[in-house]
Amino acid sequence: MLSLLAIGCGVLSSLTMTGMIELLYWLSSAVLPSHSENYEDLSPNFRFILPVAACLVLTVFWYLVPERGLKVGIPYVVERLNYHQGNLRWLNAFVQFFGAFIGLFGGLSIGKEGPAVHIGATFGSRLAQRFRLSYIGVDTLVACGVAGAIAAAFQTPLAGVLFAYEVIFHEYRLRLVLPVLLSAIVATAISQWILGRIEIFELQAVFMPLYDLEMLAAYAVLSIGVILAAGLFYQVQRILWSVAYIPVWARFLAVGVLTGVVGLFYPQVLGSGYDTLDLLLTGEVLAVSLFGLILAKVLLTSMSIGLGIPGGMIGPTFVIGGLLGAQIAFWFDTPIPISEELGLFVLLGMAAMMGTVFQAPLTAIVAMVEMTHTSVAIPPAIFVIVLSCITVRLVFKQDSIFVERMHSLGMVSEWSPVQRLLRQHDVRSVATKVDIFPELLHFERVRDLASGMIDYVAIEKGGRYFVVSVTSLVEAVQTLDFGPQPWLIEDQNRIAMSVLQAVNSTQLHALDSSLSLAELLSWLHQNEQHQVLVNFSQQEELWLVTSQQLDQMLLKG
Structure with a gap:
């Protein structure tokens, strides 16, 4: 291309x-x-x-x-x-x-x-x-x-x-x-x-x-x-x-x-x-x-x-x-x-x-x-x-x-080595892909996540995104050994989990994929955040970028 x-x-x-x-x-x-x-x-x-x-x-x-x-x-x-x-x-x-x-x-x-x-x-x-x-x-x-x-x-x-x-x-x-x-x-x-x-x-x-x-x-x-x-x-x-x-x-x-x-x-x-x-x-x-x-x-x-x-x-x-x-x-x-x-x-x-x-x-x-x-x-x-x-x-x-x-004109013509390194990398080279799920998850889907290689999932609710870790979902399912839990809901004659009730979640902003890594890092600092989602709307994909991932990339570079 x-x-x-x-x-x-x-x-x-x-x-x-x-x-x-x-x-x-x-x-x-x-x-x-x-x-x-x-x-x-x-x-x-x-x-x-x-x-x-x-x-x-x-x-x-x-x-x-x-x-x-x-x-x-x-x-x-x-x-x-x-x-x-x-x-x-x-x-x-x-x-x-x-x-x-x-x-x-x-x-x-x-x-x-x-x-x-x-x-x-x-x-x-x-x-x-x-x-x-x-x-x-x-x-x-x-x-x-x-x-x-x-x-x-x-x-x-x-x-x-x-x-x-x-x-x-x-x-x-x-x-x-x-x-x-x-x-x-x-x-x-x-x-x-x-x-x-x-x-x-x-x-x-x-x-x-x-x-x-x-x-x-x-x-x-x-x-x-x-x-x-x-x-x-x-x-x-x-x-x-x-x-x-x-x-x-x-x-x-x-x-x-x-x-x-x-x-x-x-x-x-x-x-x-x-x-x-x-x-x-x-x-x-x-x-x-x-x-x-x-x-x-x-x-x-x-x-x-x-x-x-x-x-x-x-x-x-x-x-x-x-x-x-x-x-x-x-x-x-x-x-x-x-x-x-x-x-x-x-x-x-x-x-x-x-x-x-x-x-x-x-x-x-x-x-x-x-x-x-x-x-x-x-x-x-x-x-x-x-x-x-x-x-x-x-x-x-x-x-x-x-x-x-x-x-x-009061503008820079070239960036510092850190900014230059960030601008030369694609977002997906340091980000983690997250799958998007509804708030209600059937247990079959939860078990599939537990056996997969995914670390995070995004729950979409009312146009907003909440990120939860797969590990916390697995731990929530294990609590069923002690009896029914309040987050159990019947959905279409099947038992489902209300994810946002079952585990702690973090609401994150979803930014456009046109932003560079330098701009994402600047946004994280200005908004005092440690995580942000990047929305590749053309491919209908969400990627999670964390300040820790950016720091690791900079140290390696």
Whole structure:
């Protein structure tokens, strides 16, 4: 079942991602000259009007949507996983899709991959809710949706899986990885079938000596550039998070006007910017300063996201890193031919910027290998990515941009080891199944219970559940050796036992099976209870969870 649902997640995520790409390509090609990202050939007036108009449309759209649907993006996905059993709403996914589409069509400096992650996660969540899967099943299908979206966007299945675990869950869940891999490879196949093979650029196999001092200096300078760009990218957003009280129309209009003004001087920053990297790699000379272009891209993207535009950051970080790498390649005269040197440093910059901003080093390295179909750049990539990630985390105390956003909202992005252990186990792995019986039990049923392996039974009376131990039932029957008992009742010409009169019972609450073990433990503590029933209504089953069972599991874990 989980594997079939994982395939479904991969199909839906890939169709959403490729559908967004194709629709954007079709509409943008109808407006822009030559190709779908050619904002440079637009007239200056149109370069200013287009982003302003897009932000005005976004503002109207935002006011038409109910407030509960306005939370979008990867931080919202993490919030729903941590605080709402992974229950993602369709309305938010709808707002994310159309909001990002409007912004992308208007040339705003945002990415389409982040919105696709949200939508893919929603597909996984809704499938899990539809089939009433346990909390582990919800997590797995959400990861399937995330991995499928990233895999379809870049045709990098393994990077998609690592992104789900490094960025969304902050841990590697190897025992649950097979369905996620299945989703990612299905999404990649559909993406290649619809879009063809995505070739960003090819890097030829060259000899790159790590012990060469000039090369090491170039790698170190590239790391410093990535660290500074990632720091600025985060600090601008952190400042803007504090002005969320400003009305939406003012924030969105500010983004549109600023994008339009910058687009007058740097049209290359409009849209995704991948075409600018393509020009550099084919030997074209840009008429603007690379350093100015990098600064403009960092500021525009961080301001757009920080002021609430529903876009992603993955694509822009790739472009910012690639431009940084190109700038470093022009500064240093390394032993590598200039064409191969430029491709190498663009690639290293892309991977390092993405890995540093999201604190996802393995995702960045694997994505680099899968996009270029070669492992030649792995040693320098590890050097640059590790140096920049460690410096940002240890020296500047800066975590993933999504983690920082969660902290700014007063929420946790990951749980303690105890909470994590509880969330990774299914309720039935530590619970005891109890059979449900009526209040009157014929003696034949009581004898069957005594000879069985059941420890507890639940007596249903008036919609309430009372739990009694089988041992107490057997002891009550033995008292008949001393004479008739008051709990003997004639029922349908047969002698029966009134269980609730015969033995001591405990009335317990029956909670829904969608709750995780962590939430059950929290409920027990808050209500000062030691036992609770979990109702699997679809299977018509009751399971008994005790604080003692949870303690034993935690001690073992």
